[in-house]
Amino acid sequence: MNSTLTIIDATSFQSIAAGALVMIGLISSFAFILRRRLGLRGVMALHMLNMLTILLTLFILLQPKGIIYGGISMLLLIGMIRAMSKFENTDKS
DSSP, X not given: OOOOOOHHHHHXXXXXXXXXXXXXXXXXXXXXXXXXXXXXXXHHHHHHHHHHHHHHHHHHHHOOOHHHHHHHHHHXXXXXXXXXXXXXXXXXX
């Protein structure tokens, strides 16, 4: 069997995955350490930032091919961004 994954692709895949895991770990640690000072809304915002980091990383790593998978991934990404904007804009008068 021939593999289409080259050494360069494997190392870039590993560096992106490692960077994403570090980001998720830092955001989670930040949310845990400052949970009493931030309050519920602040902690929720950090968890939503974690979700956005996960979705963007999956979008980069999986590189959806085709119109169906690309459309589904873009809809999920747009839905997450809209959910974050609704969460942040609740203090309108």
